[in-house]
Amino acid sequence: xxxxxxxxxxxxIDFEYKKYMLLAYxxxxxxxxxxxxxxxxxxxxxxxxxxxxxxxxxxxxxxDAFPKELSIEDLQKLExxxxxLVEDDAIMEELEAxxxxxxxxxxxxxxxxSLIYEHxxxxxxxxxxxxxPLYANEGYLxxxxxxxxETAIYRYQVSIFEDRHEPMRSLQTIYLETQMRTLATTYENxxxxxxxxxxxxxxxxxxxxxxxxxxxxxxxLMPVVKRLFVKHLSKVA
Numbered sequence: 001x002x003x004x005x006x007x008x009x010x011x012x013i014d015f016e017y018k019k020y021m022l023l024a025y026x027x028x029x030x031x032x033x034x035x036x037x038x039x040x041x042x043x044x045x046x047x048x049x050x051x052x053x054x055x056x057x058x059x060x061x062x063x064d065a066f067p068k069e070l071s072i073e074d075l076q077k078l079e080x081x082x083x084x085l086v087e088d089d090a091i092m093e094e095l096e097a098x099x100x101x102x103x104x105x106x107x108x109x110x111x112x113x114s115l116i117y118e119h120x121x122x123x124x125x126x127x128x129x130x131x132x133p134l135y136a137n138e139g140y141l142x143x144x145x146x147x148x149x150e151t152a153i154y155r156y157q158v159s160i161f162e163d164r165h166e167p168m169r170s171l172q173t174i175y176l177e178t179q180m181r182t183l184a185t186t187y188e189n190x191x192x193x194x195x196x197x198x199x200x201x202x203x204x205x206x207x208x209x210x211x212x213x214x215x216x217x218x219x220x221l222m223p224v225v226k227r228l229f230v231k232h233l234s235k236v237a
Contacts, residue, residue, distance in 0.1 A: 037219035042113040049106040129206040139205030
């Protein structure tokens with residue numbers, strides 16, 4: 001079960017109904033976290049928590065969050081303008097009660113997810129493979145976890161865009177393959193093999209992330225690795 005982005009104003013605005021929706025959703029979140037699967041729920045929790053904080057901050061935002069319909073008068077004039085469906089103080093009070101209940105619920109789940117995230121990150125070690133070139137915004141990312149016999153190889157590219165305050169980095173990864181690591185097949189040899197096969201990157205930046213504990217690759221390890229990697233590149237840039 002997922003919560004839609006406008007779950008709080010969608011459909012019936014009733015405290016007990018919304019409480020049921022929220023608790024059912026958070027039960028799924030807890031089950032996911034119990035399997036040490038962070039995503040997509042951790043990102044969803046952040047979105048919903050921030051959205052509720054903004055809704056609580058001002059009633060004007062409440063009204064903007066409601067669904068809207070075209071007014072008949074403006075349709076007759078062939079103009080597109082909207083009128084609010086809800087102008088009722090009782091409904092506004094119901095919404096505030098829902099938000100006051102939901103905020104600490106989201107916060108508790110966020111705290112739980114954050115603890116798992118911090119643990120996963122603490123188990124990860126990042127190191128370059130070979131000499132890192134000056135241009136490190138494109139290259140290869142190796143990811144390995146116990147029993148460290150297999151190494152997942154990704155090609156990565158970093159894009160930089162301007163935020164209001166500072167440059168931001170986004171990371172795109174493309175899975176290439178998984179290689180078996182042996183005494184003869186070292187990480188350096190894997191890198192040399194990639195250089196021979198992909199001529200467009202003759203001197204690629206290549207990094208290795210090793211996790212000391214085993215985690216779900218897609219739902220947990222890779223999202224954490226990506227954020228850790230972006231932080232590393234930001235420091236060395």
